[in-house]
Amino acid sequence: MVFDYEQSVALADVPVLPVEDLRRDVLEQIRGGGRLLALFGLPGDGGTGLCAIVAHSGERFLRAMRTAPLTRYVSLTPDCPQAHLFERELWEQWDIRPEGHPWLKPVRFVPHGCLTATPGERPGPAQLTHYRVDGEEVHEVAVGPVHAGVIEPGHFRFQCYGENVMHLEISLGFQHRDVERRLLSGPHPVHARLMECVAGDTSIGHATAHATLLERLAGVTVPERANRLRRLGLELERLANHTGDLGAIAGDTGFLPTSAWNGRIRGDFLNLTAEVCGNRFGRNWVCPGGVSVDVDAELCARLFDRLRHCWRDVREAVKVMFASASVMDRLEETGEISAETARTLGLVGVAARACGLARDARFDAPLSCLPLCETQIRVEKGGDVLSRARVRSRELADSVDLACTDIQALSHSEGAICQPLPDRLPAGRLAVAQVEGWRGEICHVGITDAQGRLACYKIYDPSFHNWAGLEAALRGQQISDFPLCNKSFNLSYCGHDL
Amino acid sequence: MSPLTAYLVQFVLALLLAPLLPGIINRVKAKFAGRHGKPLLQLYFDIFKLLRKGEVVSRSASFVLSLGPAVSLATALCALALLPLGGVTSPLAFQGDFLLAAYLLGLGRFAVILAALDTGSSFEGMGASREATFSALAEPVLFSCLLALACVGGALDLETHLSLSGMLGGRPGTEWLLGRSELLFVPVVLFVLLLVENCRIPVDDPNTHLELTMIHEVMILDHSGPNLAYILYGSALKLWFFAALPAGILVPDFPAWWAQALCWLATILLMAVLVGVVESVMARLRMYSVPRLLGGAGVLAALALILTQIR
The missing domain is CATH 1.10.645.10 (Cytochrome-c3 Hydrogenase, chain B)
Incomplete structure (x- = not known):
């Protein structure tokens, strides 16, 4: 369904696709220079389906598509990394499992963050596993969620080799207000x-x-x-x-x-x-x-x-x-x-x-x-x-x-x-x-x-999209450059945590 | 007045005025930023406040944690006592005491590094590793500077010519005024060393609250109360020590000890102003450029050494 961004559309006009078709369509759009604007759970009769909205820069028209209610599907993330956080959110909020997601964990770590009638338990921020690099000379630096300055809470996990950062993982969700x-x-x-x-x-x-x-x-x-x-x-x-x-x-x-x-x-x-x-x-x-x-x-x-x-x-x-x-x-x-x-x-x-x-x-x-x-x-x-x-x-x-x-x-x-x-x-x-x-x-x-x-x-x-950018920016950089990189992005914690 | 009294007067003066230097630096920075700034005597207030406070000690720390502040303060004091303050020969001077002074400061640093590692915090470990790296690179630079000074007309006073008192007691000042301008490289190099050893911009940022970028500040995060006061006072003494080194080169021999002492004092305060200016007009270097700065300083020191030799 293609519609002008300034108009609203009747939900009935948005076609209900099989999830394989939605997946194929989204990937095709992204490959053609599109951008995933939103991917979320759409509650309806009999459960929650997916709804995806794709935008193309320089075009007035947005594309919307949806599926019938489902509980699992093949993850988009391996083929379309920008879907990673959307899919983690889907899993956290609606218990819809994107199968094959390379790093499936909650986004906001709300113990009862599920919006379904029977909320599944989710780990809180403290019980979380982070990506870890092992090795004799590799060390891990954990910063936050309580920081030295008066700023919002966020947890940063660096995997370092000396001063060099091999991997940074950012864990947010401490500001969740529903x-x-x-x-x-x-x-x-x-x-x-x-x-x-x-x-x-x-x-x-x-x-x-x-x-x-x-x-x-x-x-x-x-x-x-x-x-x-x-x-x-x-x-x-x-x-x-x-x-x-x-x-x-x-x-x-x-x-x-x-x-x-x-x-x-x-x-x-x-x-x-x-x-x-x-x-x-x-x-x-x-x-x-x-x-x-x-x-x-x-x-x-x-x-x-x-x-x-x-x-x-x-x-x-x-x-x-x-x-x-x-x-x-x-x-x-x-x-x-x-x-x-x-x-x-x-x-x-x-x-x-x-x-x-x-x-x-x-x-x-x-x-x-x-x-x-x-x-x-x-x-x-x-x-x-x-x-x-x-x-x-x-x-x-x-x-x-x-x-x-x-x-x-x-x-x-x-x-x-x-x-x-x-x-x-x-x-x-x-x-x-x-x-x-x-x-x-x-x-x-x-x-x-x-x-x-x-x-x-x-x-x-x-910030929802850009926190991953900060993680990517730190790869192979000096750990002492992190504060500067962080400032240059200046992302919002509460805007992400909602 | 006997030399001993003159020396003691100046030693006491150094002990009293040392915490003023950070105050001057902060005031200069505040002026550049268009602010009024903290009081000049802020560090005195801080030290007295901390001395009256209790202490919080991490459960994972051992006695090594409290050893750091005590040793660093004691070593800074001893190193200062080896300097010919105001050009007056130190009563403790002996041949080769510059080695003792350099390694006393090294011992102090070693104690602080151990204390930082003792807390088991990953931040402090990083700070310790950075401090150790940069000070290891700074050491040869300091020695080449002292070597260049030792090569200048050393035969005058055989008893002390290889001591700090011999090297800095006014002779280089007289020499460069008489045309040995290659000696003027040395205070420049010593100024760079001052910035490195005292964790000032462009090497470290004493005002930052960002643990990941700190060098010295992050190592003392776990200290509080009187122990933190010792560290602050020890750093002030160390700053005085490094600000006094250029004074020893620039100020010539005066007939009256008090005139020379005044010139020393003025030079030391000027160094503080200079540090403030540098901190106000330039950004920090990134961590891996610091060795290049030290390398540059080392080359300049070597040049001074070579030039003193060809004369």
């Missing part, structure tokens, strides 16, 4: 607030994805002014986080100036967000149907002024960093991933663009028909920490461009900012929302039941 299950039988007004907590640093991103999904399910078109305001919010979020990330990368190399300046400038960008919606992280900015806050001409003038000011600061701070030979030497060729690996793992966002993959949901699946000015997909070739820093620094300029355009357009116009959604969503429909958050593509998938309530809701933060 977000997806809370959304079932919605939509409910409080869910918009809940979505802002999926990943606190991507509040606007996830809120926009959720709102867009509900609008597509309901078939509602958002007023243009609301689209402008949403894009302004997303770009401000991107500005703050890219600035912070560049500062953190400088900090990990021990380069003081950019680290200190960017720390401050990130706060300035967050304060701009607070000017509009009252919260530094953009809470209560977006609501289903539009946005909850409007800006007047006076606020626009102030925002514009301060944005130019912050941009001037951050541009200089980043220039200092890239002009320093010692920083460049440190970043170059650290944590390299080839384009091939990135494509195989299905990386998204900054990490994918740094490997030369032109993936940006702002261009592949735009939320509105607002012009994109001079911006383009910022692609670098290297795949190393330097490339990831470069992508960020070039996207800063783009974001300022877009934000300034939007602020000017908003100050000269007026209009509605919200188109209320109907009380009840249409029954039995499927929709997909892709939003380019600052980290990468956020994908939400929702399906309504016969009463128009959400029967299935899937959230894919870019």
